[in-house]
Amino acid sequence: QTLAPTKWNKRNLSWRVRTFPRDSALGRDTVRALMYYALKVWSDITPLNFHEVAGSAADIQIDFSKADHNDRYPFDGPGGTVAHAFFPGDHHAAGDTHFDDDEAWTFRSSDAHGMDLFAVAVHEFGHALGLSHAAAANSIMRPYYQGPVGDPLRYGLPYEDRVRIWQLYGVRESVSPTVQLHTPEPKEPPLLPESLDNRSSIPPRKDAPHRCSTHFDAVAQIRGEAFFFKGKYFWRLNRDRHLVSLQPAQMHRFWRGLPLHLDSVDAVYERTSDHKIVFFKGDRYWVFKDNNVEEGYPRPISDFSLPPGGVDAAFSWAHNDRTYFFKDQLYWRYDDHMRRMDPGYPAQSPLWRGVPSTLDDAMRWSDGASYFFRGQKYWKVLDGELEAAPGYPQSTARDWLVCGDQQVDGSDTAGTTGADGAHAPPGQHDQSRSEDGYEVCSCTS
Amino acid sequence: APAPRAEDLSLGAEWLSRFGYLPPADPATGQLQTQEELSKAIAAMQQFGGLEATGVLDEATLALMKTPRCSLPDLPASAPARRRR
Numbered sequence: 001q002t003l004a005p006t007k008w009n010k011r012n013l014s015w016r017v018r019t020f021p022r023d024s025a026l027g028r029d030t031v032r033a034l035m036y037y038a039l040k041v042w043s044d045i046t047p048l049n050f051h052e053v054a055g056s057a058a059d060i061q062i063d064f065s066k067a068d069h070n071d072r073y074p075f076d077g078p079g080g081t082v083a084h085a086f087f088p089g090d091h092h093a094a095g096d097t098h099f100d101d102d103e104a105w106t107f108r109s110s111d112a113h114g115m116d117l118f119a120v121a122v123h124e125f126g127h128a129l130g131l132s133h134a135a136a137a138n139s140i141m142r143p144y145y146q147g148p149v150g151d152p153l154r155y156g157l158p159y160e161d162r163v164r165i166w167q168l169y170g171v172r173e174s175v176s177p178t179v180q181l182h183t184p185e186p187k188e189p190p191l192l193p194e195s196l197d198n199r200s201s202i203p204p205r206k207d208a209p210h211r212c213s214t215h216f217d218a219v220a221q222i223r224g225e226a227f228f229f230k231g232k233y234f235w236r237l238n239r240d241r242h243l244v245s246l247q248p249a250q251m252h253r254f255w256r257g258l259p260l261h262l263d264s265v266d267a268v269y270e271r272t273s274d275h276k277i278v279f280f281k282g283d284r285y286w287v288f289k290d291n292n293v294e295e296g297y298p299r300p301i302s303d304f305s306l307p308p309g310g311v312d313a314a315f316s317w318a319h320n321d322r323t324y325f326f327k328d329q330l331y332w333r334y335d336d337h338m339r340r341m342d343p344g345y346p347a348q349s350p351l352w353r354g355v356p357s358t359l360d361d362a363m364r365w366s367d368g369a370s371y372f373f374r375g376q377k378y379w380k381v382l383d384g385e386l387e388a389a390p391g392y393p394q395s396t397a398r399d400w401l402v403c404g405d406q407q408v409d410g411s412d413t414a415g416t417t418g419a420d421g422a423h424a425p426p427g428q429h430d431q432s433r434s435e436d437g438y439e440v441c442s443c444t445s
Numbered sequence: 446a447p448a449p450r451a452e453d454l455s456l457g458a459e460w461l462s463r464f465g466y467l468p469p470a471d472p473a474t475g476q477l478q479t480q481e482e483l484s485k486a487i488a489a490m491q492q493f494g495g496l497e498a499t500g501v502l503d504e505a506t507l508a509l510m511k512t513p514r515c516s517l518p519d520l521p522a523s524a525p526a527r528r529r530r
Contacts, residue, residue: 075516079511081513082516084517132519143517144509144513145514
C-alpha cells in the first residue's frame with residue numbers, strides 16, 4: 001500500500017454508467033452487468049452495498065472516453081494506459097472510473113485479443129474504494145493488465161486484496177469466520193450474455209412461495225402500486241391493479257440495502273409526509289428513498305414510541321392522514337407529519353367493526369378504501385367508514401393475485417360477491433390465464 | 446545488456462516520471478536525472494513489476510513498460526523511488 005489510504009465514510013454507494021463504449025461488441029446491458037459484478041466482488045466481502053442509479057449524482061460515475069477527457073489523465077490510444085479511477089474523497093470526481101474507449105473491450109473472449117472489461121473494472125473499482133497499486137504477483141491491484149480473470153459469477157479476490165480492503169472497511173458479517181450467519185445471496189443478479197437468449201426459460205425458483213396458497217407478511221401501497229411481501233419475495237401490482245408477473249421478485253434485489261440475512265419483513269408502508277417507504281422487522285426499521293435504503297438505518301422502533309416486540313401491520317388511513325400500527329390486539333395512532341404518537345394509545349383493536357383484531361397488514365388503495373389482510377382473506381372498509389363493507393372477507397389470492405377459484409386453497413369465500421360488486425375488481429379476470437401455461441405479464445412502463 | 450537507445454531512455458524517463466518512480470520533470474529546468482537516480486527508479490519499477498531489480502533498462506523492463514496498464518501512478522509522486530515499502 002504505497003499511498004495514504006482514503007476511504008468512503010458511507011456504506012451505501014451508488015453507481016451509474018454515464019457513457020458506454022461507442023463501437024464495441026459489448027451491448028449496454030452487458031457493460032452494466034459487468035460493472036454490477038465487478039462491484040459485487042468488493043461488496044461480497046465488505047459491509048459495502050452498491051446500487052445502480054439513473055441520476056447524475058452517482059458516487060461512482062463510469063465513463064468510456066478517449067484521449068484527453070478533461071481530467072488531467074489523457075488516454076493514449078489503443079494499448080498503453082487503458083483505464084483509471086479516482087480515490088474516495090470530497091472532490092467531485094471521487095470514485096469516478098474511466099475506461100479508454102480506444103481499447104477493444106471484450107468479455108469471455110480468449111486472452112489473445114481485446115481487453116477483458118470485467119478484470120479491468122475489478123481493478124479500477126479497487127481504486128475507487130481506496131486501494132492503490134500493489135506489487136504482489138497475483139494481486140488484482142497490480143498496475144499491469146494480466147488478461148481475463150475468469151467467470152464473473154465465480155471470481156473471488158486474491159487474499160492480498162481481501163486483506164487490504166478489509167483494513168479499510170472491515171469484513172462483511174456473512175464472510176466473517178466468527179459469525180455463523182446463513183446469508184444466502186440474492187440469486188438472480190443481472191444476466192450475462194450467454195444466458196440472455198434463454199432468459200425466458202428460467203424455471204420458477206424452488207423456494208419461492210406460491211401466491212395462491214399463502215398469506216402475506218406485509219402488504220403496502222407504494223407510489224400507487226400494491227406490493228405483497230412473503231419471505232424474501234414480493235409480488236407487485238401496478239396502479240390498475242394488474243399483477244406485474246406471476247413469479248415473485250427477490251426483495252433484496254429491488255429494495256437495496258436490506259441486510260441479506262433478513263428472511264422476511266413484518267410490515268411496510270409509505271409515509272405520506274415525504275413518500276419514503278418504511279420497512280419493519282422485529283424491533284428495527286429501515287427508511288427507503290425510492291428503492292434505496294437511507295444512510296443510518298436500521299434504527300429502533302422506539303423512534304415511533306413503539307414498545308419492543310415489533311409490529312404486525314402499519315398503514316396510513318386516508319381519512320385522517322394518521323398512521324396506524326398494529327400488534328396483537330392493540331393498535332397505535334401516529335402523526336407522521338409531527339413525528340409523534342398521538343396521546344392515549346395503544347387502544348384495543350379493532351377500530352373498524354367487522355375487521356379482525358389481529359392483522360397481517362393493511363393498506364389504503366387508490367379507490368380511497370382501506371384493505372385489511374389476514375391469512376388468505378381481506379376486508380374492505382370504504383373511505384370514512386368505521387365498518388367493513390358487507391360481503392367481506394373475500395379471497396386475497398383471487399381478487400388481487402390472479403388466482404382461479406380452484407387454485408385458492410381452503411377459501412370459504414369463493415364465489416361470493418361483495419355488496420359493492422367488487423368480487424373480481426376491474427381489470428382482473430376470474431380465470432387466471434396462466435392455466436394454459438403462459439406467463440401473465442403486463443408492462444408497467 | 447546492450448546499451449539502451451536514446452529514444453528508449455527518453456521513453457523510460459518519461460514513463461518512470463509518469464508512474465511515480467521519478468519526480469515529475471520540472472518544465473522550467475527540464476531537470477535532468479542523474480544516472481544514479483535513473484538507475485534507482487528503474488530498480489524500483491522492476492521490483493514493483495516483479496522483475497529482477499538490476500537498475501538497467503533492459504529488454505524485459507522495456508517490454509513491461511509497453512504492457513497495457515492502469516493510468517494511476519504506482520508510487521505517490523511525492524515519494525522518492527528509494528522509499529522502503
